[in-house]
Amino acid sequence: MLYPPQINYERPESISEALSLLNEHSRPFLIAGGTIGVLNLKRRALSPDLVIDIGRLKELKGIDFRDEKYRIGSAVKIYEIIDSEFNGPGFSLLKKAASSVGDPLLRNMGTVGGNVCIGDPSNDLPPALLALGAELNIVGKAGSRNLNISSFYIGPYRNLLAKNEILGSINFAEPGKGYRWFYYKHYIRHLDHSVVNVAALAKVEGKKIDDLRIAIGGMSVRVPTLIETSWIKGITAGQEELQRVVKLASEKCLCLDDRHGSAEYKKNMIEKVTQMAFLSVVGGVL
Amino acid sequence: MKIKLNVNSEDYTGDVEPRLLLVDFLRDTLGLTGTHVGCETGSCGSCTVLLDGRPVKSCLMLAAQADGSRIITIEGISKGEGMNRVQKSISESKALQCGFCASGIVIAATWFLERNENPNESDVREALSGNICRCTGYQPIVDAVLNASKEVK
Incomplete structure (x- = not known):
């Protein structure tokens, strides 16, 4: 018991x-x-x-949208993201990730801050928040500081939140019109840790990629990670660019044999979901 | 520590150990044993109750965390009308075998149908995805919930 x-x-x-x-x-x-x-x-x-x-602290509640920026209190429940009326492409990406968390009952209980701070590599919100470039507002006795989520995780279940600090809110700008988004989670059985999950956002102007952000998480990586894609800006994407992004993603593979799959399987799955994400958000260009 | 809860429309005040789980407060302190303990890890959903109107897994929650909340358990889900439409539908079609998961499934399905007028099969499956049944393979339960959704409230 x-x-x-x-x-x-x-x-x-x-x-x-x-x-x-x-x-x-x-x-x-x-x-x-x-x-x-x-x-x-x-x-x-x-x-x-x-x-x-701290689940009921009013200061940690609420989803606000001001000056094209969202502020999500860390004690906001996962279901509140899903039920929220916001529907810009950035928030829609977060909604999809939120609706992939656990099951409906767990989503009624768990909080956004919990999902971010636990540091489980397979959690759903971190890849979406990485693609959104989210800033974490961290509160301590001496005041508050902002930290981009891309530097928050330092290992599985480890992050830069000090023992005497609290995650106050998660903040990100709505990428806005013209952005396409994609979220996908691959797992063996429901409620298992995901093998790999991927979040992506892109804006394509004419045939050129203006912005592309892809982040992966899951038991195939050490920590939720953003793929380096800034080089693609202004490029008309073709097969070559797709292959380069896929390769950059697969280099993030921790690739250990464990109960979530063999090293080779994990690498293949990272490549597969990254390709799916790329094709989905870059779309018609290829 | 002192907690105050409203369970199935009755107020309870109790002095609980902080480590007491909500499910054990309901079962052992209040004697409401219709809420079951299955996996103890928040996977199976046997311990599902409504907390302030939303279904949660009461084995993953301290009774202290629920202080001040309104709780509905299987004993209170039918609002004094005998069985509610989900319970009737499951019972009439004999959709369950051992019945261990029944209380959790009835709570989750009742809540879901209150919010969804005309659900399709995949909606029902998603709504019940936090509740494990090891007997039926789910199809009879899903069918029973779909049938219940067609009944006039």
Whole structure:
């Protein structure tokens, strides 16, 4: 039987109270939705001296759109993204990624901040947020700082959030009209960690690519990663460019044999989904 | 710690250990054993209840996290009308075998049908994708939910 160890639990009323609690404890543990946090407590993977529930903090709630920029509070539930009325191409990409998370019941529980901060390489939101160039607003006792999500992950389940900091919000600009988007997740069985997931955004002017962003995640990579595609700007894409992007993606393969597949299988799947993403967003040019 | 919950329209105040899971508060403290414990890891959906109107997995939640919430369990899902349309449809078509997953599936399906007037099969399958049934292969359950959707409320 799985049961959490004896814990102390606090539900602070404000971010500043939460930050004080973080600073006063040696092994604090933040939970919001709890889908992974409570599970890890049940598995006794953690022995925190305080569980701090930030899931209801008003300051971490809400999805706003101002000056062509979205601000998504870290305690926004995954379903709130899906139910939101925003429908620009950038937000639509995030919606698709959000609707790929777990199952409908877990999406009613889990939060955007949790999905971003856990650092599970196969989580759905990070590749979409990488393609969107999202900035993470991180709050600490001394103030807040912004960090692009592309430098946030430093290893599987590891990120640059300090022990006494809280992810406040996720911010990104709507790429806007003319952008096409694509999200795809490849897994063996439902609720498994994905083998590879891919998020892409592109704008094509005439026959030239104006902007292309592709990010991959999943158990085939070490951390969710953006593929370097800035060189493609202004180029009329053909087979050669497609192959180059696919090769750049496959170089990101961690490619270890494990229960998610053989190294060769993973490499093949990265290549396949990157090709799908490229063809989908660049589309008619080829 | 003290928590206050409204379960199936009745208020409960209790002093709970912070580590008490919501599902065990419902089953052991309140005696509402219709909510089941299956996988304990948030995969199977046997422990599904409505929390402030939305279905969640109560084995992945501390009772403390649900403090102040409104909860509906299988015991309260039919609003005093005997069986609701999902329960009737499942019962009439004998869509289940062992029935262990039934309470979770009824909760998830009832919530889904309240929000979707004319669902198709793939909508129903998606709505039930958080609930595992190891007996039926799902088809009879999906058919029963589709039949229930055609009934006048």
